[in-house]
Amino acid sequence: MPDSASPFTRHGWVDPEAAFVDLFAASAHAFWLDAGADARTGWSWMGTGRPADESVSTGVDATGPCAGDDRTGAFRGGWVGWRAYESDSAWMRVDSFLAFDHAARRVLVYGDAVSPERLAAVTPAAPVPDAPARGTASARVSPDRYAELIEACRERIREGDAYQLCLTTRFTVPGAIDALDVFRRLRRASGSHHAGFLRQGGTALASVSPERFLTVRDGHVHTHPIKGTRRRAADAEADRALAEELRTDAKERAENVMIVDLMRNDLSRVCEPSTVGVDRLLEVETYPSVHQLVSEVSGRLLPGTTIGELLSAAFPAGSMTGAPKASAMEILAGLEAAPRGVYSGTFGWIGDDGSADLAMVIRSVIVEPDAAWVGAGGGITWRSVAASEVAEVGLKARAPLAALGADVPPGW
Numbered sequence: 001m002p003d004s005a006s007p008f009t010r011h012g013w014v015d016p017e018a019a020f021v022d023l024f025a026a027s028a029h030a031f032w033l034d035a036g037a038d039a040r041t042g043w044s045w046m047g048t049g050r051p052a053d054e055s056v057s058t059g060v061d062a063t064g065p066c067a068g069d070d071r072t073g074a075f076r077g078g079w080v081g082w083r084a085y086e087s088d089s090a091w092m093r094v095d096s097f098l099a100f101d102h103a104a105r106r107v108l109v110y111g112d113a114v115s116p117e118r119l120a121a122v123t124p125a126a127p128v129p130d131a132p133a134r135g136t137a138s139a140r141v142s143p144d145r146y147a148e149l150i151e152a153c154r155e156r157i158r159e160g161d162a163y164q165l166c167l168t169t170r171f172t173v174p175g176a177i178d179a180l181d182v183f184r185r186l187r188r189a190s191g192s193h194h195a196g197f198l199r200q201g202g203t204a205l206a207s208v209s210p211e212r213f214l215t216v217r218d219g220h221v222h223t224h225p226i227k228g229t230r231r232r233a234a235d236a237e238a239d240r241a242l243a244e245e246l247r248t249d250a251k252e253r254a255e256n257v258m259i260v261d262l263m264r265n266d267l268s269r270v271c272e273p274s275t276v277g278v279d280r281l282l283e284v285e286t287y288p289s290v291h292q293l294v295s296e297v298s299g300r301l302l303p304g305t306t307i308g309e310l311l312s313a314a315f316p317a318g319s320m321t322g323a324p325k326a327s328a329m330e331i332l333a334g335l336e337a338a339p340r341g342v343y344s345g346t347f348g349w350i351g352d353d354g355s356a357d358l359a360m361v362i363r364s365v366i367v368e369p370d371a372a373w374v375g376a377g378g379g380i381t382w383r384s385v386a387a388s389e390v391a392e393v394g395l396k397a398r399a400p401l402a403a404l405g406a407d408v409p410p411g412w
Contacts, residue, residue: 021125034195044100049092058308062354063219082347085340128184131405137171143411147386165322168377179204179367186403194359207364216356225319228252228293262318269313271299320344343375
């Protein structure tokens with residue numbers, strides 16, 4: 001790998017969207033990890049890579065010192081990709097790339113991603129075209145069937161087989177679709193601090209995920225489970241009321257705490273005794289289209305723990321399974337009766353130094369050669385009301401489907 005400790009720095013600023021469209025959009029294996037359309041803090045990374053086996057990326061020691069800092073950015077080369085819910089993976093090796101420091105308004109070039117002259121010649125991107133009208137998406141199950149599955153979840157909870165189950169479904173839009181246009185629309189309408197566009201051969205992921213799954217730095221790991229969602233309102237007073245309703249809702253708070261306990265248990269398997277703790281509990285975070293109830297759990301990894309061992313302990317994320325995890329996954333596989341694929345998995349980067357930043361694949365569109373699809377779901381507890389849970393699925397799917405030019409089917 002080129003000397004990443006001394007990247008070329010372009011003083012000034014280049015819009016990340018313009019840079020990706022101009023420099024990397026045509027590449028078969030490309031990535032853009034995005035801090036948000038109007039971000040004034042954080043970092044974005046983009047470039048191309050070559051396909052790599054996951055075992056190489058996950059074999060790195062996660063407990064050493066992080067090579068990156070506020071000057072150079074946390075990611076200084078390694079792997080970018082995703083792991084699907086069923087553990088299929090697609091990673092690319094990244095040795096050269098662009099790093100955008102949104103706070104300092106500067107761009108760093110690692111390796112030979114692009115020459116200074118070529119970067120300086122980037123021109124503003126043409127506005128993304130409106131999504132062509134594609135009608136109503138097809139749903140894997142009807143709202144009535146989903147309500148029946150909710151009752152089946154509640155029955156398994158009543159029997160003591162689980163105390164929370166994250167029930168999901170899928171909405172599909174047929175046809176050839178420009179995945180980058182989908183992502184550009186999505187980030188403008190529903191951006192987040194951990195958005196991303198990843199293309200690996202014939203499949204692309206466009207995500208505006210608000211949920212950070214695992215962040216690893218200097219041997220410490222953090223996870224940020226989300227459980228609890230409310231829509232936004234145009235009226236400021238009504239919007240505040242919805243956020244407060246979410247913060248105080250007994251069912252949503254209980255659901256969140258269940259997953260916090262599950263993630264504490266998962267991390268305790270690979271962290272030093274007495275280091276796993278809850279840093280934030282039941283805080284409302286607000287995004288363009290939704291309010292979310294978020295907590296944070298962290299711990300100090302046992303010496304020598306690899307990224308793979310951490311993933312073995314914590315993946316899939318408890319917020320996408322339910323609890324207890326093993327029982328929940330078995331029950332859901334029977335009820336959903338179809339694979340989730342990339343949805344409910346994780347995407348992001350793993351560094352050569354063992355640091356990592358992985359987000360959940362939610363609020364996402366997966367684009368394949370002949371169709372695109374959106375996964376959505378919610379946590380079911382004994383106190384769940386079927387009509388509310390069905391409506392929550394529709395709320396979560398609406399923005400990704402709109403970026404495709406499709407509508408949520410009636411009843412959702």
